[in-house]
Amino acid sequence: MPLFDFRCEACQAEFERLVRQGDTPTCPNCGSAMVTKLLVSRLAPAGRIEAVRLSNRRAAHAQGLFNNYSPSEQARLLKGKTV
Secondary structure, three states, X not given: OOEEEXXXXXXXXXXXXXXXXXXXXXXXXXXXXXEEEOOOOOOOOOOOHHHHHHHHHHHHHHOOOOOOOOHHHHHHHHOOOOO
16 A cells, blocks of 8 residues: 555645555544645655755754764764764
8 A cells, every 4th residue: 555645624734644546544633534635756856866865964964963874974973074
């Protein structure tokens, strides 16, 4: 079963569910069946995966988040060096 993102039209909550084609889930927040499937692209453009990965790492580092780095990379960053 594929994983889809949905938005509830009643309460505007967004959620994801594994659903069979043709099935419509109910909102986990309010229980409404008035939900809309969202179009979401989770794939990086061809040839840009490395650039996207580095951009995400820089953004995480700027926010003080290091969990997407290896332990050796974390140590270098904490010493003020670049990876």
